Amino acid sequence: MTATSVFIRRFVMIVILIGSVCGLYIAYELKDIVKTSDRGNLLIGAVKAKDIPRVQYLLQSGVNPNFTSLEGTPLKLANANSDVETVVLLKKYGATE
DSSP: OOHHHHHHHHHHHHHHHHHHHHHHHHHHHHHHHHHHHHHHHHHHHHHHHOOHHHHHHHHTTTOOTTTOBBBHHHHHHHHHTTTTHHHHHHHTTTTTO
């Protein structure tokens, strides 16, 4: 191999490595955004199903009680379902109308 081809191979490997690291960072940031949305939707689903243990678990794990989906907030859904226990739990964790 010539010195030029070795240089080119090493340069390409460095570019691939840098691209991979940047790509992982971007993927990590996107994962956090998606995770927040998914967790909020899990809370909405738990409220709709009147699954109190799951609602409590999600709230304890830090899911935003004021997450808003196309269906509304968890508190609005719980009120619409006349689910008093879930309303009390959501308000305990800071849910507002």
